[in-house]
Amino acid sequence: MLHNLSFRYKVPVRSSILILVTAVFVTVSLMYRAYDDMRRDLLFNAEGMSRVLVRTLVPAILHDDVWQVYEVIRSAYPAAGADTTLASELIMVLDAAGNTYVANQPKRFPMLSDPALGGPEFTLLKRAALQHQEEAPTVVDLDLAEYLYLVMPIVSDRVRLGSLVLGFPRSLFLPRFLTIAKRAAWMTLLSLAVLLPITWYWAGRMARPMIQLADCMARLGTTTPEHMRCDLYESQDEIGRLGLSFRRMLAELQEKHALERQIVVADRLGAIGRLTSSIAHEINNPLGGMLNAIDTFKRHGNCEDERTHRTMSLLERGLLQIRDTVAALLVEAKAGSHTLKPVDIEDIHTLVAPEAAKKSARIEWHNELRMPIDLPATPVRQTLINLLLNAVHAVEENGLVRCRVWARDRRLHMQITNDGRHIPADKIEHLFEPFSPLSETGHGLGLWVCYQIVQQLGGDIQVHSEPGSTVFTVVLRYGENE
């Protein structure tokens, strides 16, 4: 039951049990101590009393004045009346034979009777009294006996007249025990009243980070790591370290997940690229033949016929369009080109500005390039133009496009930002595929071309889109092969 309980409750319950157990132990030891003290005090007083009584009783016993003896012992320990059930001290004078001379409970122990008739413990008591020879009191503590006894021989001139027996009912200890128990119970309740809220609060504080962590880990099974948002307790203690490790693990998981997706996308784009390129080559070969044939036909063939001429032109235009499309698919980034200079980037600003002006879009231009860079200028320019035109198309009227180009650590960075509609996450995966459905104008090859170029240049293109800000970042390495 307790096993499955939350720490929120387990800790207060356990501390309550701890408090109770402690209280019980303390109470029991107090009781034991109280019993010991009481017994010692009682016997100490009883010894003094028995010595005084014996001195007083000797003359009366010598004169066989039983009434005098009774009055003496009764005044020492008055017996409780017959009508009351309260336990009281028993005081007996036994004669030399061990029979009752007189007792303060005469109805239970009549004169001359055998005390053994009072119960088994009195048989043992009588034996102890008869065996005890010293002129000093002795304690007779019998197990499970009704009374705790002190036996004192009554001796006159070395003649033993009998024994004085003082019996203290064990039930006399009970009220003291009850008082202690009652007090202990109150103290326990009091400490519970004080400590329970504290442990409750303390358990709450202790359990909260664990509960957070447990909840977070439980969510891991149902949620993808990218979307996990865990508020974890931060500290250097075990739970804090656990949280830290978990967070690290989560981060690694997220990274791994992202990496896997990237690889999947890259693989797909690579496969598409290979497919496209081989198809393009397969098309280009016959296409070249066909165009040559049409060209030859138009030049040397008999094409005065108006209809034939029109048909040939139609065929030629169609084939040229196919060639353009195929050429667009076949991106050749490494075509001979001059080195990229800062002015190449500035040119692009000039080229794109009219497009932006059509939509009253503003272009923030930050070209931090100061030196020529060992990259082919044409594909880089083509990539930048494509990305910028896309951005200009994406923004609303009066929108903002920001372009930043800089080089650092042998890497050229180009970052194009626009504040147009953002690209939903599920579309980003297919963004760089040819004939992208996202393209509203053109045939959707712009980003495909950019991707192919960047791939061929050994660089990386990333897109990050959120409402109000879509960022394309291109990173190209240069100067490494030399």
Add this chain to the structure above:
Amino acid sequence: MSGYPVSVGVEETTVVNPGVRRWAAAALLVFSAWMPLAWSVQGDPIRIGLTPVFLDDQTSFVEDWRAYLERRLGRPVAFSQRSSYRDIMDLLLQGKLDFAWVCGYPYARYESELRLAAVPVYQGQPLYRAYLIVPSGDTATRSLADLRNKLFAYSDADSNSGYLVVQYQLLGMETRSGEFFRRTFFTGAHRKVVEAVAAGVADGGTVDGYVWDVLNEFHPELTSRTRVVSRSETYGFPPLVARRGVNDRIMREVQGALLSMDRDAEGVALLKRLSLDGFTEGSSSLFDGIRRMMAAVRGSSGAAQP
């Protein structure tokens, strides 16, 4: 009669007029409050002996009675208390006391040396009875015969109701008290017989009926723990006696003071504290019953001694 109740532990109390010269110094300190009265009465004191006749806390009664008698007699009065009749009788017979309040039994025994001064009147008559009592829990006992082999309490060996009556009854059972009962003991006072029976120390006891009745009135919690099994015939109430040698004039004066106690308010108040109606002259024949029993018990050779 002997052993009227008195406070436990007061073995011996002497109330002496501080006019006695050699005690004067001590008495000056202790009884300084009495001095004006003490010096007003002159002459030899009248010495009166008491046994524990009185009920509880009657020391003040003794003192009040002494002052009353001094005023009535115009001379000092000294009370001497002893714990047993034997002591008082010894003092009286030795001439160390002039008067004594004793039981009918010692009076009858030493009649030749004593003069009857006055007999208290109880419930209109100078008579009383002896009661046989058992613990209230004992509902079976119907007579003394049922107490064979039991524990029995007497008050005083010189008491009529507290000893002689039972001894006489035992004669009729053709046995001696030493054999009839398992064990007997003396308590020294009637009240203590009642206590012994109430506590169960004794299975039965014989007690002065007057004492039991008065206890029943003032301490019903004690007497309710006992049951009266039988009441004896009437005997002469314990009398006040004088030794033979007492001066006739003093005898007359003391008799007069006692007999007229019921005629003044102070005397009546004192009598009321004893639950008595007054004192009468009485006659020796009141104690004929006791004499008969005494003779019978003595005749049976030694049965009188327990």
